[in-house]
Amino acid sequence: VVLLHLKVTASGLPKLRAFLGLSDVSISEDIPVEGDISMPPTSSSQDDGFSTLDEPVKDTVLRDLKAVGNKFVHVLYPKKSKALLRDWDLWGPLLLCVTLALLLQGGSVDSKDDGGPQFAEVFVIIWFGSLIITLNSKLLGGTISFFQSLCVLGYCIMPLTVAMVVCRIVLLGGSGTVSFVVRLVVVCASFGWSTFASTAFLADSQPQNRKALVVYPVFLFYFVIGWMILTFAPAQ
Amino acid sequence: MANTKDPFEFQEFEEAESLLEETRDATTINIDDVNEFRKQRRPGRDEVEEDLLANDDKAELLSGQKKNAPFWSFDYYQKFFDVDTYQVRSRIIGSVLPWRGKNFIELYVRRNPDLYGPFWICATLVFAIAICGNLSKFLVNLGSPNYKYTAEFGKVTIAATAIYSYAWLVPLALWGFLLWRNSKVMNLVTYSFMEIVCAYGYSLSIYIPAVVLWIIPSEGLRWFSVVLALCLSGSVLLLTFWPAIKDDHIRVSIAFMSAIVVLNVLLAVGFKAYFFSSESPHQQTNSSSVVTLVQSKPHT
Known part of the structure; x- marks a missing residue:
């Protein structure tokens, strides 16, 4: 808290007003401070007391991969820890999104009206969808920061990507009724998992009376992705 | 205060400075106190909300003050998402049941139009129509070999x-x-743009359950739900917009109201015809010229 002491008399008011104008600029009380100031993403390595400049590239890559893998574990076992929120990154979401979009390709390759989503459509739906959900939760008054929310929504696609891999494997065996039922169960389970995991991370940042308003778009988002996975039909 | 040549002092206030010199024991004001004082003078957002509900005259003045944020700033859009779960729920119910209240905007929206409902109702409807249309086509063609x-x-x-x-x-x-x-x-009732958008967005909510019903491949049920949804959302819109135009010439107001109805019918029948068209030709004669008009629209 900045304490400015001013000596004024009755006619010294213009000066006071000038200082008030100044204080409006420098001390913004109305805007809540967000994010995690004490631990920026790079601080974990700096805390150890050595520079990352002279370490082998392999260590750098492995450390980041380990961080990404660590977050995957957090999504698979969504207890209410802040680990996914604290050090956000967008590598994991990018990886998952590209994997999912690639796996959704290779429907009826050559025909024009195969009807399945194209790579770009999947990409745009995932990134625009999470962007709009994030904006929505910010506009509703959520306290989570912009990239934290993007990170959580992106990482929570992972159950659905796993479901996509399972669906591809099941489809190798044929596309009869049994295979459809298996795929339906897998997609429904992973859809529920994704929604549950993301709300476990996101819902706490919302005011109590608006949680449903924030959870509903997340539900719709994963539902659409689940629909894309379920309706995927490979080339014959 | 020994050093009177402080470089940060404002030089144009010569008189004030000399006064400051003369009266050493003048009142000391902490800047935090002043901020407290300013806070008290400017009411918080919750108080504004309460006043809006309590006092109409005051609400008119304060709502003008609320719109201070420029349109490119984040705060400007935040006021369109200032709704709670129960408000959204009551607005959706109010947009479906015309007999619950006569005027949707007057009763549910007034002075706090939100964009949350319209945006997400539209998004839900988009995916509901695409997915249900696809499912119904699948069910209709189930079993046909080619x-x-x-x-x-x-x-x-x-x-x-x-x-x-x-x-x-x-x-x-x-x-x-x-x-x-x-x-x-001169009309007594005027609506802002956001209020009209809000009314229209919520009026689409009845189509979501209707579209889900359309999965069942039965033409009779589909037309029944189309007409039902049309009547409900259309009557809510008519009841809402009638006060705004009723003081006008009778011809203008009738043209206005019929334009609302015709657009609503076009939308509903267009959904039905384009996304849930059956393959068999005899069913397409049901809706005569409207179908051809709407079906030709997406190709342009």
Whole structure:
């Protein structure tokens, strides 16, 4: 808290007003401070007391991969820890999104009206969808920061990507009724998992009376992705 | 205060400075106190909300103060998402049941139009139509040997274009028309653009359950639910917009109301015809010319 002491008399008011104008600029009380100031993403390595400049590239890559893998574990076992929120990154979401979009390709390759989503459509739906959900939760008054929310929504696609891999494997065996039922169960389970995991991370940042308003778009988002996975039909 | 030549002091206030010199024991004001004072003078947002509900005259003044944020700032849009779960729920119910209240905007929206409902209702409707249309086509063709299932993902784009343009362009046109008529004939009730958008967005909510019903491949049930949804959402819109135009010439007001109805019918029948068209030709004669008109629209 900045304490400015001013000596004024009755006619010294213009000066006071000038200082008030100044204080409006420098001390913004109305805007809540967000994010995690004490631990920026790079601080974990700096805390150890050595520079990352002279370490082998392999260590750098492995450390980041380990961080990404660590977050995957957090999504698979969504207890209410802040680990996914604290050090956000967008590598994991990018990886998952590209994997999912690639796996959704290779429907009826050559025909024009195969009807399945194209790579770009999947990409745009995932990134625009999470962007709009994030904006929505910010506009509703959520306290989570912009990239934290993007990170959580992106990482929570992972159950659905796993479901996509399972669906591809099941489809190798044929596309009869049994295979459809298996795929339906897998997609429904992973859809529920994704929604549950993301709300476990996101819902706490919302005011109590608006949680449903924030959870509903997340539900719709994963539902659409689940629909894309379920309706995927490979080339014959 | 020994050093009177402080470089940070404002030089133009010579008189004040000399006064400061003379009276050493003048009142000391902490800047935090002043901020407290300013805070007390400017009411918080919650208080504004309460006042809005409590006092109409005061609300008019304060709502003007609320709109201070410029349109490119984040705060400007935040006020369109200032709703709670129960408000959204009551607005959806109010937009479905016309007999619950006479005027949707007057009763549910007044002075706090939100964009949350319109946006997410439209998004839900887009995906509901694309997915249900696809499912119904699958059910109709189930068992026929030469049918190969496709996801028809392109229909999402068409549905999104149709629904979002309906939910934004029609309110824009209505708002412009009301503004123009207001300059000629004095109307007692005026609506802002956001209020009209809000009313239109919520009026689409009845179509979501209707569209889900359309999965069942029975033409009778489909037309029944189309007409039911049309009556409900259309009557809510009519009851809402009638007070705004009723003081005008009778011809203008009737034209205005019929335009609302015709656009609503076009939308509903267009959904039915384009996304849930049966393959068999005899069923297409049901809706005569409207079908051809709407079906030709997406190709342009």
